[in-house]
Amino acid sequence: MAFVRSSKYRHIYGAPFKTDQCFTNIRVSRNNWDGNFCAVNPKFVAVVTEASGGGSFMVLKHEETGRVDLNHAQVCGHKNVVLDLDWNPFNDNIIASASEDQSIKIWMIPDEGIQEEPLIDPIVDLQYHQKRAGQVKWHPTASNILFSVGADPCILIWNAEEGVVVTEITCHPELIFYATWNYNGSLIATTCKDKKIRIIDPRTGEVKKEGPGHDGAKVSRVQFLKNNKLFTTGFSRMSERQYGVFDATSLSNLAMETIDNNNAPLTICYDPDINLVYLIGKGDTLIRYYEVSDASPYAYWLNNYQSTVPQRCCGMMPKRALNVNNCEVARIYKIIQKGTCEPIAMIVPRKSDLFQEDIYPDTQGDEPSLSASEWVEGKNKDPILISLKDGYVSTRQKSEVRAGGLKAQAQPNKLAALSKKPSAAAVTSAPAATKASTPAANASATNGSTTTTNQGQGSEMSELRAEIDKLKELVKKQDARIQALESKA
Numbered sequence: 001m002a003f004v005r006s007s008k009y010r011h012i013y014g015a016p017f018k019t020d021q022c023f024t025n026i027r028v029s030r031n032n033w034d035g036n037f038c039a040v041n042p043k044f045v046a047v048v049t050e051a052s053g054g055g056s057f058m059v060l061k062h063e064e065t066g067r068v069d070l071n072h073a074q075v076c077g078h079k080n081v082v083l084d085l086d087w088n089p090f091n092d093n094i095i096a097s098a099s100e101d102q103s104i105k106i107w108m109i110p111d112e113g114i115q116e117e118p119l120i121d122p123i124v125d126l127q128y129h130q131k132r133a134g135q136v137k138w139h140p141t142a143s144n145i146l147f148s149v150g151a152d153p154c155i156l157i158w159n160a161e162e163g164v165v166v167t168e169i170t171c172h173p174e175l176i177f178y179a180t181w182n183y184n185g186s187l188i189a190t191t192c193k194d195k196k197i198r199i200i201d202p203r204t205g206e207v208k209k210e211g212p213g214h215d216g217a218k219v220s221r222v223q224f225l226k227n228n229k230l231f232t233t234g235f236s237r238m239s240e241r242q243y244g245v246f247d248a249t250s251l252s253n254l255a256m257e258t259i260d261n262n263n264a265p266l267t268i269c270y271d272p273d274i275n276l277v278y279l280i281g282k283g284d285t286l287i288r289y290y291e292v293s294d295a296s297p298y299a300y301w302l303n304n305y306q307s308t309v310p311q312r313c314c315g316m317m318p319k320r321a322l323n324v325n326n327c328e329v330a331r332i333y334k335i336i337q338k339g340t341c342e343p344i345a346m347i348v349p350r351k352s353d354l355f356q357e358d359i360y361p362d363t364q365g366d367e368p369s370l371s372a373s374e375w376v377e378g379k380n381k382d383p384i385l386i387s388l389k390d391g392y393v394s395t396r397q398k399s400e401v402r403a404g405g406l407k408a409q410a411q412p413n414k415l416a417a418l419s420k421k422p423s424a425a426a427v428t429s430a431p432a433a434t435k436a437s438t439p440a441a442n443a444s445a446t447n448g449s450t451t452t453t454n455q456g457q458g459s460e461m462s463e464l465r466a467e468i469d470k471l472k473e474l475v476k477k478q479d480a481r482i483q484a485l486e487s488k489a
Contacts, residue, residue: 005300008348008358009276009291012329014305015345023047023060023341025067028312030337034219034265034282035084035098035134038315038335043092044109045315045333047341048082049074055082055099061113073114075107077122084135089318090143090368094123098133104148106160124160128168135178139185141383142375143368147188147202149176155188157202161372169205171198182224182248183272184369186380189230189248191220197230197251203378211251214242219265224248226272227294233266233279241266243279243290245298255298259288269316271330273363276302278332278346280314287314287332289346305344312337319363324388327356360388 029037029048037048048057055078060068080100088094093109105122129150139145144160153176157167174193181188181202188200191213199209214220216235223231230246241262245255259266262281269278277299279288287305292298317331323345330346348359362385369381 007291007300007302009274009302009329012276012289012302012346012348014287014332015347016307017343017345021065021343023065023068024339025070026058026335026339026341027070028335028337028339029081031081031083033081033083033134034267035313036086036267036315037313038333038341039085039087039095040315040317040331040333041087041092042318042321043111044087044095044113045341046085046087046095047335048085051076051081054078055080055097055101056118057082057085057097059095059109059114064113073116073118075109075114075119077105077107077120078103080132083132086136086138086146088138089140089364090366092366096136096138096146098136098148100132102129102131102133102150103127104129104133104136104146104158124163126158126160126163128156128165129154134176137179137181139375140181140183140364141185141369141381142372143370144372145185145375147179147181149179151175153192155179155190155200159372159376166376167203167205169200169202171200171205171207177219178221180222180224182228183226184380184382185375187224187248189222189224191222191232191234193217195220197222197232197246199248199251203376209249209251211246212253213246214244216240216242218263221265221268223268223270223277225270225292226275227292229254229292229298231268231270231277231292231299233268239263241281243299245292255296257297257299267314269314269330269332271319273319273361274329274359276330278316278330280311280332282312283310285310287311287334287344305346307334309336309338311335317343320365320386320388322388324355324360324391325353327359329359355389357389362387 026047027050029050039046045060046057054076056074056076058072058074078099078101082097082099084098086096094106095109096104096106098104104126106124107119108123129152131151133148133150135149137147146158146160148156153172153174155169156165159166172192177191179188179190188202190198195213197211197213198207200207213232214234215237216239218235220232220234225231228248230248232244232246234242236242241259243257243259244253246253264281264283267280269280275292277290277292285307289302290299291302312335315333322328322331327348327350328345329348332344334342334344350356364383365386367384369384370379
């Protein structure tokens, strides 16, 4: 007897934003690379744009909706096309970009965005790859650690604080399709053109496990799940699109399902808090979402979001910026080739106006669990979680710039200069200088403040006298008018 599996997310639906809340007139890149051409965080939306003679991407504040000026200032420091973008999970003003010019660059975006002049100089320029850099990804728990994937083929683990390579992973014989961190950043999973999946120690480069993936030769992707499983997308030998679930310890295949016969690779957007997976294909007009579990069949189809316009790529908003009052569990920014960025809210329908604790477990905040040096030394920690019950409140003060002391190779680090502490000599000499200048300074300050106070009080008194004189004149006129009226009566 057939039955429908019970799930609190079975009726989830997509609600696109209105036209005036979308970004239009963006010159989206036409490059065929299957990278993240859109990256989103609570402050900005970044989109890779078409450029001649170099690589560029546009950064827009969430308030800058509507028609985007074609001459809007962009980030244009790469010498060739930009292939991938990723926002720092612990600083909403820092973004990393990978490019065809073989470099990884890290940029500081001011709070007001890029308004007039284009941003050309990165705060960190990482050069090591011998061929194009196709992917970049920040560490999920450690500050200023990231990996980059090149067509060398190799994966580089970077300590961006020092601008140096921690590990060079060269175990792949052919082109690396995709790489991903696990939940606490202690392992990396990769897919390769040789049709194999690998689990790798990012500190040593040792291959912990290797096994077969999808049988097709086209692009496949992999996502580490929170329950120590892998969710993959790829193709069969007959070029049918598939998704699969693998055990991360043994790499045994737990599930393999055919989706359709489309030839575009599927991007995986994963929500580790509620175990939902969104599958997004370039050129598709729909977004599929599944709920993953620990029991067979391990992935349950929930629903599809259907539209009439095919998507070029998509970016996913971090959970801490969602609208919990509307039961929004995800927000996907859909990029259309014609130049529109359309946010789509994924909503779980609920009748109550109260906070829905069952669909909003604690989620990752904006504080790192480890420093870069601690992670390099071998420490592992899960992400620091926050509650969304009262709405997300950032733990960072507006006046604080938490850059973690990044050091640029090609130029002085602007962020490190901002975070420097005064030297011991300066601290020691400061009291003496203060004592020496105190009498004169106090006298001048006292005289100045007394003069200013007296001037202010004098001006206030003169204004009051003028008002009193006006009132007296008005009273005299009214008395004269009353007397004239009484004499007539």
